Amino acid sequence: MSSKLDRRIKYTRLALQESFIKLMQEKPLTKITIKEVCELADINRSTFYSHYKDLYDLLNQIEDGIIEDLNQTLSSFNHTKNEEAIQMTETLLEYLVKNHESSQTLFSENGNPEFQQKVMMLAHQHLLNVLNADKQNLPINAEYLSLYIVNGSIHVIQHWLKNGVKESPKEIAELIITLANEGLSPFQQ
Missing domain, CATH: 1.10.10.60 (Homeodomain-like)
Incomplete structure (x- = not known):
């Protein structure tokens, strides 16, 4: 029953x-x-x-479920290995594709900016932990680098979702990791 x-x-x-x-x-x-x-x-x-209780409670429960799923995914990978960083990013993007309608909506202009901020802070905290573990090889403050990478990545993902996920999750994951690790130099020829 x-x-x-x-x-x-x-x-x-x-x-x-x-x-x-x-x-x-x-x-x-x-x-x-x-x-x-x-x-x-x-x-x-x-x-x-x-x-x-109300629509805000409904929205918060939807957002909390997504945040929990993203946190579990981020926690299950070793971010310091480049192959795992690509695989982790691809897994996150596949999750967004699987939940495309809600992901695209929540990351759009009609979405809750607080949710978008929560996602950025979650990614920032995970990346900051990785960068702080490798602090001696960093030329700049880990917090600034993490904020820069996360904000750029979120905007790439928002654009990708808004434009109908034309590229595969793997292609976007490789782009994000390449930009994070090497900047624009691989694209300037």
Whole structure:
């Protein structure tokens, strides 16, 4: 009985989350109503309130799930090896492709800037740990370097998502790691 209930809860939450993301593709959060989300999900308002306090709670739960997934992925790799850095970045990009609709929406202009900041700070902290472990080989302050790499990478990923993920995750991962490790020199000939 409980697994049947769990499936219904998962289905309801998924339907509400997908409907909310679809509406966020069309307009900013401040213009979306609970009524619209419920109508699109074909779920009544009382059911919505049994799962979420409001739209901000719904958004936070979606964002927290993504942050948790990204953190687990980042934590599972050895960032100091170039091959693993490419593989880790490719894995993150594959996750974004698999969750393209929500990822593209959350990283768009209608997305929550606080979520984007959380993603950047998560990546910054992981990269900073790697850079600090290799501090003696760094010509500059690790914190500045990490911020520079993360911000550039996030903007590359936002552009890639916005333009329909035309390149493969592997191609974008290799580009990001090459830019992070070697700057523009490999591209200047």
